[in-house]
Amino acid sequence: xxxxxxxxxxxxxxxxxxxxxxxxxxxxxxxxxxxxxxxxxxxxxxxxxxxxxxxxxxxxxxxxxxxxxxxxxxxxxxxxxxxxxxxxxxxxxxxxxxxxxxxxxxxxxxxxxxxxxxxxxxxxxxxxxxxxxxxxxxxxxxxxxxxxxxxxxxxxxxxxxxxxxxxxxxxxxxxxxxxxxxxxxxxxxxxxxxxxxxxxxxxxxxxxxxxxxxxxxxxxxxxxxxx
Amino acid sequence: xxxxxxxxxxxxxxxxxxxxxxxxxxxxxxxxxxxxxxxxxxxxxxxxxxxxxxxxxxxxxxxxxxxxxxxxxxxxxxxxxxxxxxxxxxxxxxxxxxxxxxxxxxxxxxxxxxxxxxxxxxxxxxxxxxxxxxxxxxxxxxxxxxxxxxxxxxxxxxxxxxxxxxxxxxxxxxxxxxxxxxxxxxxxxxxxxxxxxxxxxxxxxxxxxxxxxxxxxxxxxxxxxxxxxxxxxxxxxxxxxxxxxxxxxx
Numbered sequence: 001x002x003x004x005x006x007x008x009x010x011x012x013x014x015x016x017x018x019x020x021x022x023x024x025x026x027x028x029x030x031x032x033x034x035x036x037x038x039x040x041x042x043x044x045x046x047x048x049x050x051x052x053x054x055x056x057x058x059x060x061x062x063x064x065x066x067x068x069x070x071x072x073x074x075x076x077x078x079x080x081x082x083x084x085x086x087x088x089x090x091x092x093x094x095x096x097x098x099x100x101x102x103x104x105x106x107x108x109x110x111x112x113x114x115x116x117x118x119x120x121x122x123x124x125x126x127x128x129x130x131x132x133x134x135x136x137x138x139x140x141x142x143x144x145x146x147x148x149x150x151x152x153x154x155x156x157x158x159x160x161x162x163x164x165x166x167x168x169x170x171x172x173x174x175x176x177x178x179x180x181x182x183x184x185x186x187x188x189x190x191x192x193x194x195x196x197x198x199x200x201x202x203x204x205x206x207x208x209x210x211x212x213x214x215x216x217x218x219x220x221x222x223x224x225x226x227x
Numbered sequence: 228x229x230x231x232x233x234x235x236x237x238x239x240x241x242x243x244x245x246x247x248x249x250x251x252x253x254x255x256x257x258x259x260x261x262x263x264x265x266x267x268x269x270x271x272x273x274x275x276x277x278x279x280x281x282x283x284x285x286x287x288x289x290x291x292x293x294x295x296x297x298x299x300x301x302x303x304x305x306x307x308x309x310x311x312x313x314x315x316x317x318x319x320x321x322x323x324x325x326x327x328x329x330x331x332x333x334x335x336x337x338x339x340x341x342x343x344x345x346x347x348x349x350x351x352x353x354x355x356x357x358x359x360x361x362x363x364x365x366x367x368x369x370x371x372x373x374x375x376x377x378x379x380x381x382x383x384x385x386x387x388x389x390x391x392x393x394x395x396x397x398x399x400x401x402x403x404x405x406x407x408x409x410x411x412x413x414x415x416x417x418x419x420x421x422x423x424x425x426x427x428x429x430x431x432x433x434x435x436x437x438x439x440x441x442x443x444x445x446x447x448x449x450x451x452x453x454x455x456x457x458x459x460x461x462x463x464x465x466x467x468x469x470x471x472x473x474x475x476x477x
Binding site: 058059060062063064065093094096100102136141144145146154156165167171172173174175176190226 | 255256257270271272273274275276277290291292293294295296297298299320328345347353354356358376378383415417418443445473475
């Protein structure tokens with residue numbers, strides 16, 4: 001310490017000397033004052049500050065309003081046969097009654113009966129047979145209740161109505177679509193559920209000449225996790 | 228031998244890691260002291276589910292989880308059941324202070340940090356679907372990322388935008404905002420009508436709109452935008468779009 005002070009005070013350059021000097025002058029009285037204040041002239045302070053602080057870190061409550069699910073099933077693509085469909089859904093439960101859903105699915109159209117009968121005629125190329133869709137929907141839990149399996153087991157379940165808008169990409173084009181469906185949610189535990197869904201995807205198509213509304217009905221089963 | 232390593236990891240280590248993560252998550256729960264005459268525990272998170280157990284005044288319960296406005300509780304005897312926010316919030320926490328359970332109000336709407344929403348509307352006569360997420364930089368300014376899909380008879384457009392949104396009156400229930408942003412637009416002409424290539428262009432947009440606070444953590448959002456597309460051809464294109472939708476905040 002002393003070596004450092006000496007360096008500050010006795011250095012030959014006048015600016016350094018004065019800065020070091022004034023720095024020491026400024027610091028020393030404060031140090032002695034604060035030391036005296038802590039001891040209160042050697043006596044204990046009369047009033048002790050209440051230092052017994054309360055524990056304020058509350059554990060967070062685990063909120064599980066989101067539900068993610070994977071599903072598989074069959075999709076009846078109008079005029080193009082019934083085909084396997086796979087997809088995923090993300091639900092956000094707004095209240096015990098309503099939930100928002102974003103979902104996406106993939107299927108692949110098989111041949112129309114015309115293509116099968118004619119032998120070689122192809123209405124769509126290989127890439128154009130891909131059927132992908134996504135939707136934004138609003139769901140309403142219709143019949144909440146319990147189901148009983150055996151004597152001593154009760155499981156929560158809901159029947160829900162769902163509808164929304166989205167896009168269907170089929171035959172190389174994007175189509176605005178609406179969807180309407182009915183689903184059943186069976187909760188194995190509070191966080192894990194089985195879904196059974198019937199969903200109609202409607203969109204306008206002029207693929208076979210005239211412009212018409214096509215109904216593409218999907219039956220699926222899925223497993224979901226609340227988080 | 229080397230090929231079995233990933234299997235070993237998946238079969239033995241991953242479940243172990245998951246189990247340990249689950250065990251760690253089950254350490255502490257928030258405690259509540261029942262100060263109402265009693266509360267009823269129901270079998271499920273909904274008003275229709277039957278009550279199975281009553282917890283009397285003075286008893287302590289743990290809050291295991293929350294779903295929408297319902298809380299799953301566990302008594303010291305190990306009985307578990309669900310109770311509604313309204314019934315639970317009348318009680319005291321483990322230090323005897325009133326419970327502060329998160330029931331978002333107008334103040335929280337003004338001070339929101341994250342928001343996200345789904346909107347539908349029109350883009351030059353075509354149906355428009357849009358999803359966005361936003362982060363508040365301050366009470367008046369937020370940054371948003373938006374994806375939109377316009378579905379027309381002649382073509383469809385996919386748009387991705389980064390927007391800056393300014394709201395001069397965050398404390399208003401109907402809060403107007405102005406937005407400015409830039410992004411890209413990808414146009415796919417309809418295959419059955421025209422023989423034309425897909426193209427991707429840069430766009431810039433300005434707009435105005437309003438958020439209406441609906442209650443809890445939900446809001447209605449409507450906006451109008453004027454979009455300029457910088458094409459590689461001689462003329463730039465100008466589009467107008469409007470949309471309306473529901474959004475929620477955190």
